[in-house]
Amino acid sequence: MITGDLVKCSLKGEIIEGVYITERDGMAVIKLGSGYNIGIPPSQVEYIEKSEQIPIAETTVIQNQALPELAIISTGGTIASSVDYRTGAVTSRSNADEIIRAIPRLATIGRFRTRQPFTILSENMKPSMWVDLARTIHDEIEEGAAGVIVTHGTDTMAYSASAVSFMLDTPVPVIFVGSQRSADRPSSDNAMNALCSAAVASADLGEVGVCMHGTVNDDYCAVHRATRVRKMHTSRRDAFQSIGASPIATISYPELEISTGADAIRRSSRELALFDRMEERCGLLSFYPGMDPAILEFYSSYRGLVIAGTGLGHISTMLMDGIRECISNGTTIIMTSQCLHGRVCDRVYDTGRDLLAAGVIEGEDMLPETALVKLMWVLGQTDDQEEISRMMKENLKGEIQRRSAYGL
Amino acid sequence: MITGDLVKCSLKGEIIEGVYITERDGMAVIKLGSGYNIGIPPSQVEYIEKSEQIPIAETTVIQNQALPELAIISTGGTIASSVDYRTGAVTSRSNADEIIRAIPRLATIGRFRTRQPFTILSENMKPSMWVDLARTIHDEIEEGAAGVIVTHGTDTMAYSASAVSFMLDTPVPVIFVGSQRSADRPSSDNAMNALCSAAVASADLGEVGVCMHGTVNDDYCAVHRATRVRKMHTSRRDAFQSIGASPIATISYPELEISTGADAIRRSSRELALFDRMEERCGLLSFYPGMDPAILEFYSSYRGLVIAGTGLGHISTMLMDGIRECISNGTTIIMTSQCLHGRVCDRVYDTGRDLLAAGVIEGEDMLPETALVKLMWVLGQTDDQEEISRMMKENLKGEIQRRSAYGL
């Protein structure tokens, strides 16, 4: 039997008809006429006939040529997915017509073309894919896209956005968008997030951002700077938060009115350029009490290591020898803080001063994850130790804030 | 020359007298009569004589025997430190008289006795020290302390408090307190934190908490449940935050009025008991895109591993083989989320379901750091895999919340 076959099954003598869906944990899953699925022993299921294939009725999509051309690059994730109502399987909508059919109001904001460099669950994202993604975005902008929307699973969206931010100098908005609740549910945040991201992709912005719900209400979306954003909740719609910085824009819903922050980078401020080398042999290590110093041996062959230390950027003195060993082996080590908020300062306590003396670079107020992505990128750009150190300490794409504003 | 020697030094012919402090980066550091320190080449410094040792004038401290007896256990950290105004060296105040002399109002709250199991920078804290600390606290309570105050460096205070929380069933408040700004400065948060912690240590509470500034103002302190607290800022006074939970109490300042939360555990709710075995071979691994699966080999000999996965608790499928290998080697693996807020749910996506099938245990809404400490403790209590799994999923000391309240 295959999915869709009409079957009959007996339940305590009573005969019931249904559609065969799949097998699960040794049971045959049958969809009854009422819509309910039930799992019963396969032995009780009997094949009747193939089901009739009802062709999918598709309305024609006409795009308004007067609107700005926006590129949608889909990489997977729930934002543009749809569910097979019979099996529950989730498939990805990737062509413009499909997307507009799902969210018709998009057609009033722009005309869309789509690219799909790959489709993955975002937890399977790899640095090499970031490079592919950055190249795809670069090509789209080069070919005239007025803005780029990247649909992405939320798990690693902040990492990817940050990576693209370092690799790409963009004159147009590059907006990452995802959804926290699957697109198949009427309450999904996908439509609002997609509409807001389209609105901001055609707005006066010239940098890489992440556009997601600003609150748990369907009231506005926030666009976060790619290098300052972090997924701060496993499931809430407003999981994405700018850390130590304000969002660069907000978009009201359903009005789609955009309000841009004072320090947002405007459209055409930068020339399009791509620097797409990433050094993958970089790691991120979160320190904890009792950490075995031997772990550093694992990283000693790495080109770069970001440590998320405690407090102002500390680790146990037990690790100091390993740190020195790594550095003498040519590993660049960046200190960030597992506190996430606030600035690393290794000049206050002895432990910190020892780290500085050993050659550890203070990561200022960079998020540990952003520091990792940046380190991969910096090590892809240069081998010169002084240049590496200079670039890591310099604010390149908003990842470092020279001042720690109060109230964020 | 030693610290305190009177010296004269010549500065472009001019002779200046001062006190020799130390040598730093090849320079002799001299304190001038004006109080300023300067560093000059040692060759320009000439010894005159030993300085007069002025005996330290100490006022007598009389403790009020009518007040509740509170134990102060100092482990180091800036909270009870004082600075040598000549050298800048920081020393720790550890006996009751010294502490009361520094913060006289303490004497109006309780009478104090002190213990100092060790003095370290908190980043050098180790699980074996947690055990010593828990034993010391246990002894103090057994000997009649009405409350225990543990002074602790802030870097790893949350880890230690959490560890003590698991090891110790306490009928009295066990309050960890630290300070974010060094005690030598007039603006230090140490006095307010210490006073608030003493107030709450004598209050109607019977659990382990962390008492720190509730805001950046000197208006109130919050007491956070040990297993739900995290240092969320490198430097702000209000760095400690309850994650996904309300503080269990607040103490107004300077009034020291205590307001206790509805779910706080009251004094004498639990019998004193100590379970002081911790399994140290446990690790915490924060997943990031591009993580080398080989890292899991490092942990395969561990008894326990907490993973801070992405989103609802995911990692790359590239790591699945390593995970299975670890588990088959007997490593207990707990999944938490690097989002910090929210609950792990590995039933929603395939990656998660694969993890569950491999035997990974969902860490519910536990903080990754708390999950690590709990895992060390649980593995110290039992070898039985089912029991381990049951204990890890059960709320023992407030580390798991069965419901995710909205608004926290």
Next chain:
Amino acid sequence: MDFKLLGLKAGIEIHQQLDTKEKLFCRCPTQLRNVDERSKEIQRYLRATVSEMGTIDRAAEEEMKQMRLFRYYAYDTTCLVENDDEPPTPMNEEALEIALTIAKLLSMSPINQVHIMRKMVIDGSNTSGFQRTALIAMNGIIGDTCRIESLCLEEEAAQRVTDETFSLDRLGIPLVEITTAPCMHTPEEVKEVAGYIGMILRSTGRVKRGLGTIRQDVNISIREGARIEIKGVQELDLIPEVVSREVQRQVNLLAIRDELISRGAKVPDEGLDVTDLFRETKSKVLRKSPCIIAATLKGFGGIIGREIQPGRRLGSEMSDYAKKCGVGGIFHTDELPAYGVTEEEVHALRERSAAGDGDCVVIVSGTREQAICAIRQVFKRATMAFEGVPEETRKMLPEGSSAYMRPLPGAARMYPETDVLPIGITTEMMEEITLPELLTERAARFTEELGIDEALARQIAYSDRLPLFERAVEAGIKPSLAARTLLSTMRELSRDGVDCSGIPDDTILDLLSRVAEGTVVKEGLPDILRTLAGGAALDAAVTSVGPTFSVTDLEEIVERVVQERGDFIRERGKAALGPVMGVVMKEVRGRIDGQIVADVLKRSIEKVL
């Protein structure tokens, strides 16, 4: 009406909330809250999602005609799951066990592997836009002829506070939905079956009691009619009326069908803007309306205004359809002139619409968009009239008639809940379930063991206070006292407007024990309960009704009264007991048992004689 002749087939769906500690897919308590206690609000839109078939479920589509912002009240007893901001937990095992118990009581076959489904509901009552539901068991038996089709375990929807505002406290409370086959053929039969199932449910002792915790939906069709689901029938006694009115409606609709066909009636394709006709009208609604659209329904004259059910006309049905577009309703010439619309205006309207005598002109008003949407809905319903009875979900109106809610939902709105793993139901699980004593059995036992008469025993067994009754009897209180207090006394108080439902069981038990101990007399119970219902504590209530009154106290009064009336007593002899008793009772009523008074007085009179 001869229902059998009409081919009445009726089935019922019973929705019963379960009394579990926690909700079905989260760990919040199943506790209802006062909206004033809300701590937060959230606001969301819902949108129907397209199924794989490229279609939107017709019920969902109906709800989507307007973009509505829903507001939800959250409480400290609700969590992120109700907010649709956290995946659900695995299904509540307690709820599943209760559902399986019920299934076993109904001799149903459990499903081997239960799959949790999402049923799309976008009227705002579910934050997620769907209701989680699982088919737990099938094929049960009830009585001799009737079959239970299915038992589902579902989550309760959020309670509507006002139009677009919902309260999240109720959302997620476990609910069993028991659906019978359409095996009933008279209105009375429907009521009986509903009553029997209700008894089965309450026999578990683990279902919620009280207003709104059980709801009956009735499915009704007659020959040539269609399946109609009438929702929200809360009172058992109303069921027969609802059923017969629906039969009447279907009969009338079928007659209308025949008449329309024979008249060659016709539904137009388009409406006509007649806004200008009503510029000066006295009808406020029309005068203020930015757009008025009219349409002539050829051959519908007199039919749209025809009553099909008490208080309901074909026009009412059209109006219900039109309201989905946000308009207030429709006007039609079968009822005009009226509502401020004059004869002249009607004339002008008919003229403009080129309506003949046998035609009916319908007008709708609102914004242009609303009006266009509404007139199309009218056309839709008018077209359906040629088919007879459209399949619909309807809601019951207070007297037993019904109004249109939405089309019957199709299977398209049901798809798997991927966040919750399926659950296997094993034979062992079913065998481990111990069946509770049925309430009918229990009533019989009360009669037999406690000597309570059959009617009272049945009342007690079915009452909300049954657990309290059983505790009281266990505590040694006389069954008759307990039964009388919990049933008669409280019912009488209730007729006086005193609501005893808020008095805690423990308090009542304490009070009954005091009566048993003699420190409170049973005559005082009504007054004490009345005081307790007002919020007083037990001790205060007892004291307020009167100080405890000893036999010695009584003897003093009796002695005084007997002395005062010595002559009368001596005159009448023992026959004086009655009249003198009245005098004494005037002073002591409610403070001491009448039997004791009689005894004491009798002795006292005997002494005098």
Next chain:
Amino acid sequence: MDFKLLGLKAGIEIHQQLDTKEKLFCRCPTQLRNVDERSKEIQRYLRATVSEMGTIDRAAEEEMKQMRLFRYYAYDTTCLVENDDEPPTPMNEEALEIALTIAKLLSMSPINQVHIMRKMVIDGSNTSGFQRTALIAMNGIIGDTCRIESLCLEEEAAQRVTDETFSLDRLGIPLVEITTAPCMHTPEEVKEVAGYIGMILRSTGRVKRGLGTIRQDVNISIREGARIEIKGVQELDLIPEVVSREVQRQVNLLAIRDELISRGAKVPDEGLDVTDLFRETKSKVLRKSPCIIAATLKGFGGIIGREIQPGRRLGSEMSDYAKKCGVGGIFHTDELPAYGVTEEEVHALRERSAAGDGDCVVIVSGTREQAICAIRQVFKRATMAFEGVPEETRKMLPEGSSAYMRPLPGAARMYPETDVLPIGITTEMMEEITLPELLTERAARFTEELGIDEALARQIAYSDRLPLFERAVEAGIKPSLAARTLLSTMRELSRDGVDCSGIPDDTILDLLSRVAEGTVVKEGLPDILRTLAGGAALDAAVTSVGPTFSVTDLEEIVERVVQERGDFIRERGKAALGPVMGVVMKEVRGRIDGQIVADVLKRSIEKVL
């Protein structure tokens, strides 16, 4: 007064804000803000910390007498460092370079390794409770006889808004503190040295200008007197007055000392509660006071009321000390009866206090705690009177007298700033510094190169508009026009109450260029500047003052005027030029250069003649 005879020794400390892009220990701009622009507030207590020596610095202790809650205004231009919620950054290199430049200009020796210190200040003006300061250089030379002791680089304190409220915008702006040796011996000399150092500072072109950006503190002592630091002398011209009034104060205090000793005066140990004496007094302050404490100072009669400086008595000094306890001041019998206190009350007070004729009774009022604290402060200051002059930090009062602030701080309040690493100053760093042209040299150059007279050249060189002047000259504008506009014109406008300081340099430069190009006439400058100061844009200002006026326009007017006055002109001949010029000028003043008018008119008259 013969200052040399009195042994006057004076030194000065000059605090000059540096015009850096960022603050000294954080990366905020050095921008002052209006308090209305604040975005947040924070509230903190400060407490003196005990040094290793077991002592609290006496200045800090003085500030601690009350537990004060300080409130700070934060801005979007301040950060967590100003909030004392983040460790400082390394020292601002730009500020260090300016400081070293100044040091080099003053021929000072830089410190090899600069250590940043914390100077404890708990008056609330520093959120941390200390001011970061570093000794950068020592031993400079000024003139022939005077020595610069030290140059420190410090962070500016927060600006006080009201008593306990401070604004964080100023906190952390870099400041150089230049301290001279006590090498000045007359008030005038002090002013000269201060002026010279100020010139050196401004020569760098990298210091802040304007109100409050430079502050002079003066250190003064006379023989047998004591070192007094008078803070906050902002105007150079006031320095001599301040110095001589302090000398006068010290002379008088020494005389009081001698008299007290010769009288055998005595300070009591304790005060006396006299609250009851003033229950009915007309003095509102006393009547409302919960506690009044009196003390008899034996032998102080007449002395406490004695003037020691214009407007200041010994009593004023005692009052300053008492105010540290939160009381409003003191009363003493040398000035009573007064302030509503009657003769009788004074009598009663003296009697109760057992005060003799030569004694003075002091009373303080407030809460009991405050009053006890205050009377002790009075005793403390009275005891000091036997020593003559106590070492003090004082603040300047408007006319040049001074009031007590706090004791001179000791070295105990200085300890290392462990959050900032020491900085090495190498010979190379010093050599790389290019010294700026001194303003004196520049003035000379202006005279020589630009032909401006010496006085004007000096004015220009010292003026705030110097950079603008230099830009103007570079842009080809006549130096005399630029100098006259920037100095005379603006000064005259300022006298009329027109503040030109808000007009941007670029606007002024543009305006001057238009004058140079002839599209604006220099006669129009005052009016245009006035309009600009009111906030107008340049084009608007130029237009508003009058349309641009061409020579052709002028010629028309001239022709008309000359024709009208043909007879007069012919009568007077060339002598008519003056009177007719007056008539023309009435019409065109401010719109065209007078010289052009004269030329055109002259030619026109010649034509007529």
